[in-house]
Amino acid sequence: MLQTIIWGIEHLKNIPPIKEGKRLLVVSDSSFPLLPIHESIMTSLSEYTFFCDFGSNPLYEDVCKGVELYHRNNCEAILAIGGGSSIDVAKCIKLFSNMESSSCFLKEKFRDSPIPLLAIPTTAGTGSESTHFAVIYYNGAKQSISHSCILPNYAILEPSVLTTLPIYQKKCTFLDALCQGIESWWSVNSTPQSIKHSCYAVRTLIDNLDGYLIKNERSSARNVMDAANRAGQAINITQTTAPHAFSYKLTSLYGIPHGHAVAVCLPEIWLYMLQHEENCIDSRGFGYLNNIFHDIAAALHQPTPRDAINFFKQILNQLNIEQPQSLSKTTDIDILVHSVNPDRLKNNPISLNPTAINDIYNSILL
């Protein structure tokens, strides 16, 4: 499915479902009234129902409430405004609203949904506005939903929204985008097109880190929103790899935000991969992968992959992004090792067996 990317909230009123006055389900969370674009959005909409009954790391049950509201109000299109959580909830509402009622939508076969979906990302970010995936939690476990129809038809990028994002959230979502760019680059599923997106995303994020996170410059915010979107486009092609697979249980076990959890995993996994070239599963070989590691290091302005790993750790230090502290490390590591989805590891260029996963978690936890 194709997507149209539009810069500037002033264009919202001209996007077909809005222009045609379709009845909207607006999916957003409690940050919506704080956004500088709140007024401008409200004046662009005609008939709408607001849905905000969900939190960060949304649950399946939250989505079901949204589906019910969508039907009850005879909605015709969905507008998501928010970070990855709001956008992912909206994607699942789109998918499930077009399914027959069932005891559990997750157990049914997904089918194409024609409901128009628009997304305005406010975190820069998860890139969820440009992927065909959604993450929700069911019975305490992460569920990755994937269907071509949940790629939003329109993504509206408006950097002014980043002015209200709290600094810790800014750091976490920035790091999520950086990890996505790096992971997509080394993924076994990479293509020339995905690598183009990754390279642009990683370079742009690094070159705007100070401007965005330290100096609060407006031009850097625009560049970071652009780069986060490109990182999303990259993982839309390749999917994510081991750092994301390792991160999900850290989020649910220690309550740390998604971007924070992924970022503490990435340098330890990269180091392990450098030390275990014999376990390379990328059909292009370790020579190819090693070149990719050097290209990523170059994008981080570092001479070698090892320097790049140290540099990445320095960034975490500079941003005060700390490793999780475990009070019962052996028990926690056992839970964590069992949580890693083996399917997601298939995208990782170096295979990781349970001993490797155990050792890596041991170095991630304090």
Ligand SMILES: NC(=O)c1ccc[n+]([C@@H]2O[C@H](COP(=O)([O-])OP(=O)(O)OC[C@H]3O[C@@H](n4cnc5c(N)ncnc54)[C@H](O)[C@@H]3O)[C@@H](O)[C@H]2O)c1
């Ligand atoms: N679908 C995908 O492709 C994809 C990719 C990566 C991550 N994700 C998922 O995205 C979720 C995380 O999303 P996120 O990191 O964007 O955070 P989020 O959507 O959970 O938002 C985090 C917090 O920031 C607030 N917030 C968001 N934008 C704001 C703004 N501009 N001003 C003030 N407050 C604001 C929210 O209200 C919330 O309290 C996770 O569930 C993760 O699994 C999805």
